Amino acid sequence: MHQSLKIITALALVAPTALNAQSPDSTRADSTRADSITGYWGNPHRNAGIRVTSTGTYNRVEGLPVMVGPWVRDTVGGVALRADVLGIVRSADSFHWDADNVGHSITLDARRADPAGRGWDLNLSSFDVVEAVEPWQMSGGESGLATFFFHRDYRDYYGRHGARATASLLMSARSSFTVGLSNERWTSRDARRVFTAWKNGAAFRPNPVADDAHFRIASAQARLDSRNDPVAPATGFNLLAEYELGSGRITTPGAISSFARSNPSGHITYGRLFLDLRDYNRISPTTQINARLVLGGWLHGDPLPMERRLSVGGVATLPGYDFRDATLPGSDVSQCNSGSPAPPGLPAQCDRVALAQLEYRTELHAHFLDVMNSRAIRIRGVGLTVRPTAVIFADAGRGWLVGDNPRGLRYSAGSAPSFGSFRSDVGLGLDLGLFGVYAAKAVSVSKEPANVFVRVSRRF
Template sequence: MSWHHTTTLAVLLLALAPAAALDAQEPSPELPDSAALRAIDAYNTADIRMVGASDIAIGTTLEGSIAVLDGPLRVSGTVQGDVTVINGDLEMLAGARITGSAFVVGGTVSGDTAAVLGGVVAYPEPLRYRFEGPGIARARRPVRAVITAGRDFAFGRTDFLAAVYGGYNRVEGLPIVVGPRARLGHSNPTVLEAHAIIRTEKPLDFERYGWILRAEQYLGGRRAVSFGVRARSEIVAIEDWMLSDLENSLATFLLHEDHRDHYRRQGWSIYLRAHHPQRPIDAMLEYRDERHRSVRAASPLSLIDNGKDWRHEPAIEEGTLRSITLSLAYDTRNDENDPSAGWYVRGALEQAIDGELALTPEAGAVLGPDSTDSHFTHLQLDVRRYLRFSPWSRLGLRVFTAGSLDGDALPAQRQHTLGGEGSLPGFPLFTQDCGAREQVIERNNDGAYPFYGCDRLALVQIEYQASFPFAGRVGDRLGLDLDLARAIRWSLFFDAGRAWIEGDSRAGRSRGADDFFADTGVGVRIGPLGLYGAIPITGRGHDFNFFVRIGQRF
């Protein structure tokens, strides 16, 4: 089978599941199935339901079973029945009394537990759930597309893994990672990995293969803390937050539209990770020593416009970079795939401390030789809030900001852009790139853009979704099964964003947008498939842009 045929088959398989992050932290323990089923049944059949922080005041008596979703619950009064708290703490204060049992998942129980006459059972692991009509159902973690063969031993487990690494793109084709993994020990395992990255397209200016090596040691008995070292040679996207790997892979393979630009990094890092065993909080501190290089587009297969040249890649600042990165994540979403409640917050601060990054001579002729240095400070912050108004409606809010913390110029591999279906769908891809794609420079007998984008970015996204509850009722009256109709939701969204450069840091680049660009649109979601239309309401954009998304917009 040829490489092109292999690529075609593998990319189509991407539609079944997202790619695996093989060097990610070991997943935290899942809530046992028996506990999840008990919590879901208790909520769906409860006489009294509460959502969010709740109180039962002193002197108050409630009769019947009570279920609290996304607590906590503070009890000072009396409950004549069972109490269930999902993803929150139960606090028994002075005067509290529960005649039945208390069941808690995703939290703890504190106070006078002797006042719970039917006994207390608590699990620290949270319940991932989704709404189904007036009730809830379990939502599991996304299934990862990994082919694995392994065996358990008394000392741990060994596996041989194969998976898509990142996604299909115009530089590598389809990168596939293969290699062994060993997990030695149980409560505090040592994880060893050695993986090769095989690219279906041979890049034009370096070898077909990359690699990832990792050794990580867990501490604390519950995998709460770990430290490790890793070395890697890989091609990475400059920005990957707009579209998922699956969406960008399919756009590249089907439509000849790669929405990302790339660079190559090779080096090593040492890191310390911390994960709260009872709270959805993760943190990592990492020191990196890397060498960065520009890349060029190859000739991967696409079903449409296969004979057309691919878009140029930007020239980046090449050389060595040593930096320290602190990343934090807080995730209380009820469902990773289709969230309707909770918070998602992720931030990363990178301080470059040393190195010798330099523009290529061709890019330097456009920007000037001293346009950047190797001591930048870069911040990226993504804050999302999901609110459920009713069993049939929800609201998603997102604020995303990134860029130079002190206003100084950033190297191209840390710059930012806006425009396209992943950020401002009412505007073309790279609408806000501070003039990066207005000219093409010659580099190694090929074209390249002199830089990637802007130094700062701010984006606000709002989306309201609602289902059609009447469809289910009509079907019930007619004796028809309209489960598909229940899965359809309509959407109304608004986006506003700006990417820019501070005046003192322009160095041959345009300033960028003076004000926010905004768009609005409507859509229909059928399960994970979203059909949308967007129009700009400020600036110059599409007259109307119809587009398809797989999964949530954010």
């Protein structure tokens, strides 16, 4: 009975993640009306309450992070004010009360925007959270579903504790330019005992030992989004460009190959650039050709801390290759591991990565499905239709190290690997809208078996 109750409770908390995984942002907009209570300053635009929610990411370090605390919304002189004071309790080890299982997220936000989303935003936050090392590869919602149902976690994590201030120029509802300053402490986190629907109790892949560090970080980020639909785009583009300048100390180095980085000492300063461009092109009412280009990594200064290193490979980037696979022949251009044996958990160790993805999508039509779609299926108020779409795709990418003595995985700062050294794959799939089934085959590595996988969001 106790085990059944745990399963039902976990499903109730994780189930909304399936819908969150359909969108690029797992943070939901506040749906509570803002005109029911008179505000502190005498205008009827204030709301307040107690919130119980989650971050939407079930993982092997936290289990389910449950957030509880008060929130306030108000409007003063056309400026929307928001305050959230949330404590975090994590379900790992059956909600065991210890320092690793508690945290907080406090946010103060002021925003002024016109109906088109143009305006400005100021934000202050304090946090003690568990953060993904590479959130760009797979959404938190989709990774959480894989962890809970299939005992596969496609992310690595570290502890992030500090404060941050940002200022944003809003150019539209989905386009902005943001600058930020933060003071952060990073800590390594271990995988813990978390419930999974399959293989419950089995050991997870170790969470890699990251750097324990203290950094002051300045960042600038541009988001330009012209897509007609952020969930199922047919036209437009989406660009994320981010520069980060970090300065501080690594107090305890993580586990990393000696060729990738020597043990850091003293004060270090690094610069990192990350670009993610996605382009969507409708060439007929039912056909699309979409492309994605990712370039990122070390730009200047000292070697990157482990929390800022990169990798490719696995379902989200190169699905023809297994995630965190150290058995492939030749140099490890996926994780840039250059030691033997590999560090526990096979962490991302690359200074730079490049990834290109191309896909052709065409809708399929059938009378039976047209009948099914006469009325949309509704789940939590979201209308869903079964629109089968055939997808043919190809991917190519790799990572590398940057150094003064180029050899093997290492290249000089002003050079890049030849395209012939990239790992590539091809594949096809059937996207049903709510989920898709795909098969991918490695091209650049012979005798690698095909991978069959399920996605609950579009590939990109």
